[in-house]
Amino acid sequence: xxxxxxxxxxxxxxxxxxxxxxxxxxxxxxxxxxxxxxxxxxxxxxxxxxxxxxxxxxxxxxxxxxxxxxxxxxxxxxxxxxxxxxxxxxxxxxxxxxxxxxxxxxxxxxxxxxxxxxxxxxxxxxxxxxxxxxxxxxxxxxxxxxxxxxxxxxxxxxxxxxxxxxxxxxxxxxxxxxxxxxxxxxxxxxxxxxxxxxxxxxxxxxxxxxxxxxxxxxxxx
Numbered sequence: 001x002x003x004x005x006x007x008x009x010x011x012x013x014x015x016x017x018x019x020x021x022x023x024x025x026x027x028x029x030x031x032x033x034x035x036x037x038x039x040x041x042x043x044x045x046x047x048x049x050x051x052x053x054x055x056x057x058x059x060x061x062x063x064x065x066x067x068x069x070x071x072x073x074x075x076x077x078x079x080x081x082x083x084x085x086x087x088x089x090x091x092x093x094x095x096x097x098x099x100x101x102x103x104x105x106x107x108x109x110x111x112x113x114x115x116x117x118x119x120x121x122x123x124x125x126x127x128x129x130x131x132x133x134x135x136x137x138x139x140x141x142x143x144x145x146x147x148x149x150x151x152x153x154x155x156x157x158x159x160x161x162x163x164x165x166x167x168x169x170x171x172x173x174x175x176x177x178x179x180x181x182x183x184x185x186x187x188x189x190x191x192x193x194x195x196x197x198x199x200x201x202x203x204x205x206x207x208x209x210x211x212x213x214x215x216x217x218x219x220x221x
Contacts (some may be wrong), residue, residue: 014042065211066105068134071094075109079116087127088120091132101141102211103188111184111192114177115145115204119197122202136210139159143206151196159192 018039021031068201076083076092083090101108119130128148135142152160161182178194190208193214 009210014038018042022182024092033158038195061107063103064105065102067096067100068143069093071105071109072096072112072132073204075112075116079113081178083120083130084117087119087126088114088123089129090125091129091131093132097136099136099141100211101188101208103180107184108188108208111181111206112145113144114181115192115206117148118177118181119145119147119202119204139210139212140209141206143208143211146197146201147207149202151200151202152194158192 018035061175073090073214076090099110116130116132123130129146131144131146133142133144133146145150161178182192185208188205188208192207195203195205210212
């Protein structure tokens with residue numbers, strides 16, 4: 001988190017002096033306009049740093065009620081560039097049903113990030129669409145993350161969740177993303193399943209109990 005702190009410090013200088021320029025040159029419209037663009041870009045970067053820091057900063061488990069329709073756009077705000085570097089096009093949910101989840105928002109967000117990057121990496125060689133779905137059924141939230149990669153080799157549907165196992169050949173792949181994602185989801189009383197899609201690619205399905213009125217969570221029986 002030291003890097004984020006340093007960036008934020010320097011960014012405060014950029015934003016601060018942009019505001020001073022706007023105030024100081026009241027009759028120079030072109031300068032005012034340019035300063036406004038710098039200020040707008042600086043404020044956007046500040047938002048990205050804030051959202052990034054929220055999810056990656058070490059923290060104790062904090063269960064709370066939150067709206068998935070707020071969490072997913074935040075995750076895409078600071079991860080979209082990295083997700084798209086291999087030609088991946090991200091399709092967020094068209095809409096979100098009403099309702100909330102109960103759990104550690106940051107941990108669940110990290111599980112989603114692991115699955116998003118897993119899907120993007122599966123398409124790194126040729127690109128494709130990474131589609132996110134969100135729905136409600138029978139007291140549960142159901143999320144899907146679908147890619148257009150090569151899919152899971154036969155017989156490895158569960159093995160991919162073993163710590164240290166990876167189908168990638170690069171030395172920096174640790175094989176920890178999927179195991180950690182499942183650990184987080186199961187810790188929130190949910191399930192995570194990976195399977196090949198009928199039309200090609202892979203689908204990750206996350207099921208989490210929906211929060212219900214009265215500060216409770218639906219029981220899974």
